[in-house]
Amino acid sequence: MILIADSGGSKTDWRVIHRGGRISQYRGVGFNPYYMTSEEMALQMRNDFLVGLSNEIEEVYFYGAGCSSPERQEEVKEAISSLFPTAKIQVDHDLSAAAKATCGHLPGIACILGTGSNSCDYDGEKIVSTRPAPGYILGDEGGGGYVGKKFLQDFIYDEMPEKIRKMAIERFHITQHIIQDHVYRQPFPSRYMASFCRFITENKSDPYCYGLFYNAFQDFFDRHVSKYENYTSKPVNFVGSIAYYNSDILRKAALDRGIHVNIILESPIAGLTLYHQELL
Structure with missing residues (x-):
């Protein structure tokens, strides 16, 4: 059986190609070797779906954010090997996944x-x-973390429409100190900042939210x-x-x-x- 994974900053989509062609799927947390160790990634991978396949998977193709260098690819491979020790494992950049899937x-x-x-x-x-x-x-222009960061900056500096600000407070119960705690003290700050994009998308008929994107x-x-x-x-x-x-x-x-x-x-x-x- 073949296991395929597409992993971003927030989630990982897993697909299994079973013998006979049947396909099963699972969605789990995202992995990025720039921000996680091999041990942390391996721990996150030990969910019921993947553990149940540990003795059956023959090949693993993992496409992930942060997997552009051989060093980072090896870290991800090490994490996967802890769960599928006998499988052939190939780790590639998420750009390869995007190119193969769309082009x-x-x-x-x-x-x-x-x-x-x-x-x-x-x-x-x-x-x-x-x-x-x-x-x-330093980058990620156009991504959810980038958009969310601008939204939170505008919230802190009170540079967004009052209507949007009130809606955000009512929905998220945020304050400047809560935002700063999540961004500077809690894990995965980019994921936190990107989490506000659903709200921004829901309100993109407002010129301010439209303009953010x-x-x-x-x-x-x-x-x-x-x-x-x-x-x-x-x-x-x-x-x-x-x-x-x-x-x-x-x-x-x-x-x-x-x-x-x-x-x-x-x-x-x-x-x-x-x-x-x-x-x-």
Whole structure:
């Protein structure tokens, strides 16, 4: 049996291709080797779904955020090996997942807009160019953590519409001190900041909330898409919840820049599953 995983900052989608072609699925927490040790990742993986498969999995294909370097890939591989010691394990970057799921065997630009953000230029077979992805403090333009951070900054400085501020207090019971405690003292601050994006999406008919996404997407185009050669003549594809649930704003922001947005998927896992099924 084959186990496939697509992991972002907030969640991991798991798929199992059973003998005979049946597919089962599970959604768990996200993993990022930049912010978690192998031991922490291994502990999080020990849930009922995966533990029950520990003696049956023959191959594992893990695509994850933060898995671009050999060192980080090895850390994730070590965590997976603790649960599937006899399996063949391959760890790859989440950009590879985005490219395979959206571009297939055709050239294009593949982008991720989830909790964080990233992008690559894909020639139909391999990634030929990428942009720096310095994480939620220095980068992640257009991602949920980036949008949420701006929202929380505006809340603290009282620079958002009073109506939105009151709604946020009523829903989240937040104060400046609660926000700072979560961001500076609690684990996974990017995940916390991104958690406000559902609220912002629900209220995107308000010009302020619409503008948070629109401006963040423009920042993403500035730092990522516009840096690729011939970017206006290539299809630009997206995966990730921020892109998917705000696709109307994303397409408008792209149109204003002369960028052709093609496919937008919430998750690449279905495309990855098909990709690996075809290799069987």
